[in-house]
Amino acid sequence: MHWIGRRAEDKVRKVPRLALAVAMLFAATAAPAEELPRLESRDGHHALIVDGAPFLVLGAQVNNSSAWPAMLPKVWPMMNRLHANTVQVPIAWEQIEPEEGKFDFSFLDQLLREARANDKRLILLWFATWKNTAPAYAPAWVKLDNKRFPRMLNAKGETHYALSPFATSTLEADTRAFVRLMEHLKTADPQNTVITVQVQNEAGTYGSARDHSPEANRLFAGPVPEAVRKRFGKGPGSWTALFGRDAELYFHSWAVASYIDKVAAAGKKVKPLPMYVNAALPSDPFVWQDPNTYASGGPAPAVIDVYKAAAPNLDWLSPDIYNPDHKAYLGFLGQYARKDNPLFVAETGNARHYARYFFAAIGRGAIGFSPFGMDETDYFNFPLGAKALDEATVAAFARNYELFAPMQRVWAKAAAAGKVWGAAEPTDPAAKFAQVLNLGRYTATVTFGRPQFGVDPPKGNPSPSGGVAVAELGPDEYLVTGFDARIEFARAEGDKRPLLFDRVEEGHYDKGQWVFLRRWNGDQIDYGLNFTGARQVLRVKLATYR
Numbered sequence: 380m381h382w383i384g385r386r387a388e389d390k391v392r393k394v395p396r397l398a399l400a401v402a403m404l405f406a407a408t409a410a411p412a413e414e415l416p417r418l419e420s421r422d423g424h425h426a427l428i429v430d431g432a433p434f435l436v437l438g439a440q441v442n443n444s445s446a447w448p449a450m451l452p453k454v455w456p457m458m459n460r461l462h463a464n465t466v467q468v469p470i471a472w473e474q475i476e477p478e479e480g481k482f483d484f485s486f487l488d489q490l491l492r493e494a495r496a497n498d499k500r501l502i503l504l505w506f507a508t509w510k511n512t513a514p515a516y517a518p519a520w521v522k523l524d525n526k527r528f529p530r531m532l533n534a535k536g537e538t539h540y541a542l543s544p545f546a547t548s549t550l551e552a553d554t555r556a557f558v559r560l561m562e563h564l565k566t567a568d569p570q571n572t573v574i575t576v577q578v579q580n581e582a583g584t585y586g587s588a589r590d591h592s593p594e595a596n597r598l599f600a601g602p603v604p605e606a607v608r609k610r611f612g613k614g615p616g617s618w619t620a621l622f623g624r625d626a627e628l629y630f631h632s633w634a635v636a637s638y639i640d641k642v643a644a645a646g647k648k649v650k651p652l653p654m655y656v657n658a659a660l661p662s663d664p665f666v667w668q669d670p671n672t673y674a675s676g677g678p679a680p681a682v683i684d685v686y687k688a689a690a691p692n693l694d695w696l697s698p699d700i701y702n703p704d705h706k707a708y709l710g711f712l713g714q715y716a717r718k719d720n721p722l723f724v725a726e727t728g729n730a731r732h733y734a735r736y737f738f739a740a741i742g743r744g745a746i747g748f749s750p751f752g753m754d755e756t757d758y759f760n761f762p763l764g765a766k767a768l769d770e771a772t773v774a775a776f777a778r779n780y781e782l783f784a785p786m787q788r789v790w791a792k793a794a795a796a797g798k799v800w801g802a803a804e805p806t807d808p809a810a811k812f813a814q815v816l817n818l819g820r821y822t823a824t825v826t827f828g829r830p831q832f833g834v835d836p837p838k839g840n841p842s843p844s845g846g847v848a849v850a851e852l853g854p855d856e857y858l859v860t861g862f863d864a865r866i867e868f869a870r871a872e873g874d875k876r877p878l879l880f881d882r883v884e885e886g887h888y889d890k891g892q893w894v895f896l897r898r899w900n901g902d903q904i905d906y907g908l909n910f911t912g913a914r915q916v917l918r919v920k921l922a923t924y925r
Contacts, residue, residue, distance in 0.1 A: 416574040418653045418694045418746075419795075423718030425695075426795035427653065427746040429500065429574050433791030436574075436747025437780040438502065440467035440726060441754045443510075446474070448489050453755040455497045460773055462780035464787065465500040465574065467725075467749055472507040473518040476556050484563045494572050501573045505560070507553045508638070509582035511659065512674050514542045521552060528552070531590040541584040544634040544676070545594045554645045561649040576652055577725065578643045581659040581699065582635050583677030588670040589631035599630050607633055610688035631676035632685040640690035653694040656686070657725040660698055664710030680714040687719060697725035699751075701763045703732050705805045705843075709739060716743040726751040729764040731842070734775035735803040738846030738861060741783075742801015742816075744794040750776055775844065782860060782914050786888040789858070793850035804845035804864070812837040816849060818857075819871065821878075821921065823849060826865050831909040832902060837865075847910065852918070855881075859908060859917045867907035868921060880904050881922035885915055893918065 416429045426433035439461050441454050446469040458466050468490060476482050494501050506516035514522045521528045522542075528549045531539035542549050557578070564573060589595060603621050607629070608614065611621070618626040643654045659674040661681075673679065678686045678696040686696055698711045716722035722745040727733050729750040740748050752764050753776075759765055765772045783790060793799050802814035802825040816823040826837035827845040840863050847861030859866060870878050883899040899908070899917065908917060 413569060413571070415651060416571055416653060417651075418721065420721070421795075422797065424744060424795055424797040425721035425746060426791060427574070427721070429571075432788055433795050434574070434746075435741070435783065435787035435791040435794070436465045436500075436502070436723065436749065437461075437463050437783060437787060438465040438467055438747050438749030439463045439753035439776075440504075440749050440751045441469075442752050442756055442758045442760075443469055443506075444758070445754045445756050446471065446486065446490075448486055450754070450756060451489065451493055455493065455499075457754050457768070457773070458499060459497065461753060461777045462784050463499065463753075464780075464784065465502060465747070465749075466494065467502045467504055467577070469504045469506045469516070469580070470560060471510075471516040472505075472521070472553065472556050473516055475560060476518055479518075479520050479552075482556075482559050482563075484560075484567070487560075487563065488567055491568055491572050495570075499572075502575050502577060503560075503564075503573055504577045504580055505557060505642075506580050507556065507642075508542050508544075508549060509579040509635075511581045512541055512583050512585055512677070514540075517542070517553075521549070529592070531584060531587060531595075532592045533587040534591050536591065539584065539587050539590075541587075543590050543592055543595070544631075544638040545590060545592060545598070550638055550641060554642050557642050557646050558649055561646040561652075564652075565650040571652075573652065575694075576646070576654050577697075578639050578646070578654050578656055578693070581657055581674060581677060582639060583659065583674035583679075584631070585674060586671065588627040588675045590634065595634070598634075599627075604633065604689075606688040607685060610684050625670075625681070628670040628675055629682060629685050631670070632678075632682035633689045635676040636678070636682075636686045636689035636693075640692050643690070644692040647692055654692065655695045655697055655723065655725070656690075656693055657697045657699050660700065660702070660711060662702065664707055664714055680711070683714070683717070683720065695721045695723060697723045699726035700724060700736075701726075701728050703728065703730070705803065705807060705810075708736050708803070712736075712740055712743055712745075716745070721746050723747045725749060729753060729768065729772065729776070730761075731765065731772050731775040731844070733764075734779060735844055735846040735862075737776075737779045737803075738801040738848050739803035740801070741790065741794070742799055742848055744797065744799055746791070746794070778862065778912070778914065779846075782862075782916070786858075786916065788891060789888055790848075790850060793852065793858070796851075798851035800849045802847050802864070804840060804843045806839070806843050808839075812839040814847075817871075818849065818851065820855075820874070821871060822869050823847075824867050824869070825861075826867075826907075827863065829865050829909070831865075831911070832906055834906065845910075855921045857919045857921070859919050860915065861910040862912055863910065865907045865909045868919075876923045876925065879922055879924065881920040882918075883908065883920075884918045886918065887916055 845863035
């Protein structure tokens with residue numbers, strides 16, 4: 380690979396090509412504005428294609444009650460401070476169809492205009508039958524008519540708060556409204572400001588593992604649908620016979636997923652944007668939990684395969700991660716970063732210590748990351764998030780997006796090729812404040828809480844803030860960046876050849892072109908590559924002399 384010359388005028392050169400197959404699939408070409416966003420997957424790696432090229436969602440979600448015209452002036456300043464390229468905004472069923480059959484899309488039209496004026500893409504969040512498992516955002520003519528739109532029954536036969544996924548009337552009404560939304564979007568947004576749609580929000584139910592209505596009981600006693608059986612490699616049988624302890628959880632997940640799939644399928648017939656669902660997670664990714672204790676029926680880790688069988692029209696399932704524990708956070712990322720499921724962190728806490736997990740997520744090939752509650756309406760969901768969005772809290776997220784905004788397409792291409800890694804600072808002293816990345820031919824050890832010069836052992840930063848991201852650009856060549864961390868490269872185990880830096884360049888990307896600023900050498904590389912709070916992007920060439 381040709382490296383930049385040493386002359387001062389050699390300041391700009393093109394990004395090296397990735398593998399030919401990936402370049403053919405994901406190459407950025409002059410795409411018409413009318414080209415629909417889509418998800419593309421190959422060899423277990425994924426890309427969200429926007430305007431014809433892989434796109435990394437540098438996202439942020441507004442508070443639930445910020446999706447009204449008078450609140451938008453409190454949204455855009457925050458999004459611009461964050462350097463976000465995408466904003467997640469609810470569209471409530473009660474908002475667009477307050478009276479049955481009478482639709483109002485005035486807010487959506489204003490949202491589209493203002494998003495374009497602020498150079499932001501949008502992800503719409505359909506709050507309808509389920510929003511945090513409840514029907515709060517269904518219109519009054521739905522949520523107050525329990526005869527026409529029945530709620531679930533619990534195991535005692537008592538009325539539950541959540542709408543039943545077996546009510547055809549509810550499904551038909553929700554679907555009609557969603558189709559009208561997509562019809563309006565098709566007309567009002569030919570330039571595809573909206574790049575994907577979340578269908579429902581944190582579906583499922585608390586306090587009852589499943590619906591116990593007569594229809595639900597009949598189906599629960601009957602045979603498991605073939606699609607689910609095939610997914611799990613099982614023969615015919617009832618839910619209890621095939622799944623035992625998990626029978627109610629799997630049954631309810633199948634019911635909810637099938638309902639959502641029908642809504643999504645109808646919307647896609649109008650405008651086939653990528654569509655997904657998000658999960659209210661159990662507290663621990665590693666321990667089985669009673670489905671009566673969390674949002675049973677939602678796309679939680681235990682039932683991802685049920686959703687894959689029951690909802691083929693959903694492009695992916697996303698975690699909403701509000702557990703700040705390092706081990707737990709990485710555990711949830713690992714459960715959703717699958718060959719058959721792109722990782723998209725649809726929601727995460729907006730407290731400062733969540734910001735570093737951006738690096739861990741994109742290092743697993745995530746197509747996007749989005750903290751929740753990012754606006755200036757003065758609502759804070761503490762303790763899930765920050766007590767307040769003070770300058771230091773906003774800056775913790777903004778510095779990540781400001782760093783990646785100029786190179787989000789470059790990073791997304793590398794992720795589509797499966798050539799990215801990342802680390803977030805651990806808090807467990809047993810981890811020795813270190814993370815090891817396996818790059819194939821090399822390893823990269825990332826440590827936290829060290830001076831830039833010398834061999835002092837890592838002790839962690841005063842508060843967990845460090846993160847590093849690595850992308851392979853070509854043979855022995857890597858894009859490396861991060862904050863508050865040191866990274867040191869070594870050969871893979873068994874390779875005894877000496878390793879050195881052939882060249883370390885600092886620079887940045889401008890419209891896909893690498894802009895050279897300076898070369899690192901001497902003190903700057905003698906003790907690994909050290910990142911502080913400054914925005915620094917490096918291109919690193921590794922080599923040997925024998």
